[in-house]
Amino acid sequence: MNIADFLRSELILGITVKGILEALVILVVTVVVGEIVKKLIIRASKETDLTWILNEDTAELIFKLFVLGGVIGALYPLGIMKYSLGPTTIGKLAFSVGFFYISYLIAKKSKDYLIQTKRGSEDRIKAKLFYYTFITVALFLALSFAGVMGELGALLAAAGITGIVLGFSSRTVVANFISGIFMYFDKPLQIGDAVQVGDVQGVVEDIRILSTRIRTWDGTLVRIPNEALFNSNIVNLKRYPARRVDVSVGIAYAEDAERAIDVILKTLDEMPLVLAEPEPKVYVESLGDSSVVLRVWAWAPSERWFDVRAEVVRRIKEALDEAEIEIPFPQRVNWFANELRVKIDGKRD
């Protein structure tokens, strides 16, 4: 067998050696070119005023575009793209999926940029409106590229009838599924987020089509149906970079509150993970039954919040002890309406 015959020889499912080599070359070339372009953009970002467009994010986006193009391009010589899939082909489908993915990345980057540069709440709404409009147009274009727009109308009509039937028979499953889709776009939580949903608190392990799984702090797994999750108040504990530690401390009425505040502020200043900005605050919150209650606000990196809270409480106790500032037990002064008479039993020598 000569080389030409070897290259034309079929390995599996019509894929030839030549096809595999061509696919590899396309993939390698696009990845290498993508990497070079990425580095050029990063380098250019240092010498231009146009950093709003020429920056690391753009470089990463362009690199992904090259890789995606390479993967789709590599599938052509393998002959996979010509296979039909209903009214379309795998090639058209892959192209439209790639087109939608890149459109999604561009829309997301534009939205983030708009939110970062214009900080009014109205601008945020405009940015989100732009994002959803862009995504919707991209979706219809992608469907058009895939060649399924004609079938879409029939599909929607069929889906309408089918929906009625399914709605009665499997309402819960469909509701969970739809909620899962809405949650994907709304993104109230992501895998790895620390969240509280109702009574459940822990880390999001997985977000599936019908349910979301949360690993609780004590190491159990809780499965929450997406519909229930979507209708719940979701508290995302790590969405923002900083989170406040709130602690109340009671000191005796005899103590100097100003001095106690200084001692606590100094203690907080010595703790690395208590953020210098926003500044910690300590103030007299109330005059309690047994103590003057001081309120401590200290900001910490969200991912270290629990450690910081535990340390803040411990070190404030130590610092107040060291400064001989009393943290009193609950106590009560009783006044009696009538004079008390005390009778002592026992013999006297």
Next chain:
Amino acid sequence: MKTFGEHELRTQFIHVGERKIHIVENPDGTFTYQRDDVRVKILGGEHLSVLPAPAEGYGVKFLMVKLRERLAVPPGETVHGYLSAPVDVVVKAGNALIDRFIIGREKYALYGEHSIGIITRYHVSCFHEKEPDSLGVIKLAVRNPTKEWKLVERVVIPIRNSVMFYSDEKAYYPLIILTTKEPYEVNNTGNPPDGRLKATHRAEPLPNFRMGWWP
């Protein structure tokens, strides 16, 4: 006394700021590295590298240096000066990282808004005309290309994976250029502040950082 660079493997103390590294030669010819609670047995080699690293602390990407006095920069001018800066220290046996620790005061801060800000390493420094006496130093150029006076209150520097430079006694960040064209932009040039210094490694250029919340 030499702090940064290669140290011969023999029984000795190496002082790095307020920290102390102890190398002990064992009877079997191996060495034990000790620093506070960290202990590593080194089975071969002749040298140990003690090198400066960017002050990433627990893993932040930026260093915010707040100036003790704000700077007022005239239009069209470029001023040069120095800042003191925190540094981390890495210790390597061959290519293996055996220890990483923080020198001096460790403090962090939020730069920007509560919802989209970033956690940075935090340090307060004067703007010195001459190199300060601190272990870590930043050479800063403030460029004002605009036609107005500009105020500078803080500098937020991208430091993740940044190259560092060092002499025997001190650690230096690359030359930092702050351009006061709004939004203020910080360029970690990757270039040495002084041609005589050694570099920790060959690094890729870092993207500029736009200080969205200036001055």
